[in-house]
Amino acid sequence: MSADDQPDLFAAESPPPAGPAGEKRASGHQPLAARMRPRSLAEVVGQEHILKAGSLLPRLVAQNRFGSLLFYGPPGCGKTSIAEAIARETQSRFVRINAVMSNVAELREILAAARRRPEAATILFIDELHRFNKSQQDLLLPDVEEGNVRLIGATTHNPGFYVNPPLLSRSHLFRLEPLATAAIAGVLKQALADVERGLGARRATAEEKILADLAVLCDGDLRRALNALEVLVLGLDEGAPITAAELEVFARERRIRYDADEDEHYDTISAFIKSCRGSDPDAAMYWLAKMLAGGEDPRFIARRLVILASEDVGLADPQALPLTVAAHHACDFIGLPEAELTLAHATLYIATAPKSNSATLALGEAHRVLKEQPVQPVPLPLRDKSGKASKENGHGKGYRYSHDYPENISGQDFLEKPLALYTPKTAGWEAKIADRLARWQALKAQQRGAP
Numbered sequence: 001m002s003a004d005d006q007p008d009l010f011a012a013e014s015p016p017p018a019g020p021a022g023e024k025r026a027s028g029h030q031p032l033a034a035r036m037r038p039r040s041l042a043e044v045v046g047q048e049h050i051l052k053a054g055s056l057l058p059r060l061v062a063q064n065r066f067g068s069l070l071f072y073g074p075p076g077c078g079k080t081s082i083a084e085a086i087a088r089e090t091q092s093r094f095v096r097i098n099a100v101m102s103n104v105a106e107l108r109e110i111l112a113a114a115r116r117r118p119e120a121a122t123i124l125f126i127d128e129l130h131r132f133n134k135s136q137q138d139l140l141l142p143d144v145e146e147g148n149v150r151l152i153g154a155t156t157h158n159p160g161f162y163v164n165p166p167l168l169s170r171s172h173l174f175r176l177e178p179l180a181t182a183a184i185a186g187v188l189k190q191a192l193a194d195v196e197r198g199l200g201a202r203r204a205t206a207e208e209k210i211l212a213d214l215a216v217l218c219d220g221d222l223r224r225a226l227n228a229l230e231v232l233v234l235g236l237d238e239g240a241p242i243t244a245a246e247l248e249v250f251a252r253e254r255r256i257r258y259d260a261d262e263d264e265h266y267d268t269i270s271a272f273i274k275s276c277r278g279s280d281p282d283a284a285m286y287w288l289a290k291m292l293a294g295g296e297d298p299r300f301i302a303r304r305l306v307i308l309a310s311e312d313v314g315l316a317d318p319q320a321l322p323l324t325v326a327a328h329h330a331c332d333f334i335g336l337p338e339a340e341l342t343l344a345h346a347t348l349y350i351a352t353a354p355k356s357n358s359a360t361l362a363l364g365e366a367h368r369v370l371k372e373q374p375v376q377p378v379p380l381p382l383r384d385k386s387g388k389a390s391k392e393n394g395h396g397k398g399y400r401y402s403h404d405y406p407e408n409i410s411g412q413d414f415l416e417k418p419l420a421l422y423t424p425k426t427a428g429w430e431a432k433i434a435d436r437l438a439r440w441q442a443l444k445a446q447q448r449g450a451p
Contacts, residue, residue, distance in 0.1 A: 178220020
C-alpha cells in the first residue's frame with residue numbers, strides 16, 4: 001500500500017513498502033541514522049537475546065500472530081528499527097507518533113481511522129510511551145483489546161512504573177540492551193562503504209580501531225554513533241581519513257548518558273551502594289564518578305553515604321557516621337567541583353571500612369518482637385519517680401545505680417522478660433564489643449549471686 005492511498009490524516013505516517021522492489025531510496029537530507037535503519041529483522045544488529053532464530057519475537061512476526069509489544073531499553077538500541085522492520089515484514093500499515101508531541105484528539109482520530117480500515121492491519125507505534133498519562137494510555141485499551149490496532153510501544157523508562165497495569169498485561173514486554181562495541185563498529189564500517197544509504201560517496205576511510213573507539217564513546221547508542229560519524233565525515237575533505245585527531249575533538253564533548261531522576265539514577269546509585277557495601281573501592285569510585293559526570297546532586301550521594309555508615313558499617317567502625325555527616329555538610333558549604341573530593345574521601349572510607357549490619361538487624365528484631373508479642377510494661381525500678389503519686393506507687397523503688405558497681409554492671413534487668421535482640425559481629429571495633437558484652441554477662445551473673 002502506497003502513501004498515496006492514505007487519507008490526509010496520515011500524511012505524516014510512513015507505511016513500509018511491501019518488499020525490496022517497492023522500497024524507496026532514502027532521502028539525502030535524512031540523518032545518516034535514519035538512512036541506515038534496518039530493512040528487516042535480519043538486518044538488526046545486536047539484541048540476539050530476543051532476535052536469534054527460534055526466539056519468541058521472530059516466530060510471532062513470521063506467523064504474523066503477535067498482539068501488542070513493548071520495547072524497553074536505552075536510546076539508540078534499536079526499538080524503532082525493530083518496530084519498522086516488523087511492520088515491513090508483516091506488510092502492515094504503520095502509523096508512528098511521539099508521545100511528547102501527540103494528544104488525545106490525535107489519538108482518537110488515529111484509532112477511529114484504524115477501526116474503519118481493519119483490512120489494513122494497522123500497527124500504531126508510540127515512541128516514548130512513558131510520556132502518555134494514564135488517561136491517554138487508557139484510551140488505547142479498547143482498540144488494543146479488539147485488535148483494531150496492534151500497539152508497539154517504545155520506552156526508555158521502566159514500564160512497571162510508567163505503563164498502566166492493564167496495558168502492560170495486554171502486551172509482550174521485551175527488554176533491549178545497549179549495543180556492544182563490536183556491533184556498533186560494524187555498522188559504522190558499513191555506513192562508510194554504503195554508497196546508496198550511507199557515506200560511501202564521500203570515500204572517507206577509518207581504521208577499525210578508530211571506529212571501535214568511536215563506538216566506545218557512544219555508550220551503546222547506535223543512533224548517536226552514526227550521527228557522530230556523519231558529522232566527522234562531512235567535516236573532512238572527500239576521501240580524507242578519519243584520524244585520532246578528529247576523534248579527540250568528539251571525545252572532549254562526550255556526555256555520559258544519565259537521567260538524573262529516572263532509571264539510570266536509581267540503577268547507578270544502587271550499584272554505588274552495593275559496591276560500598278561489598279568493600280570494592282574501585283567499583284564504588286567508578287559509580288561515584290559516573291553520577292558526578294551525569295550531573296547528580298552531590299548532597300543526594302552524601303545522604304546515601306550517611307545511611308551506609310549506620311546501615312552497613314555501624315559499630316564495626318563508629319567513626320564512619322561522623323565522617324559521612326561531615327561530608328554531607330561539606331557538600332553544602334563547599335559545592336562542586338571541590339565537593340567531589342569530599343565525596344571521594346567519604347566513599348573510600350565507607351568502601352574500605354569493616355562492615356557490620358548488627359544495628360540494622362537489632363532494630364529489625366526489636367520491631368518484630370513489638371509486633372508479634374505483647375508490649376512489655378516498664379519495670380517499676382526503671383520508671384520515673386518524679387511527683388508524689390509516682391513515689392506512692394513505688395516508681396523507681398529498687399533501682400540500682402549503675403555507677404555504684406564494677407564496670408557499671410549492677411546485675412539488674414531492664415526488661416521484665418529479657419530479650420536477645422543485638423548480636424555483635426566480629427569485624428573491626430565491634431569484635432571488642434563482643435568481648436566486652438561477654439565479660440559483662442559474667443559480671444551480671446556474679447552480681448545476681450551476691451548476697
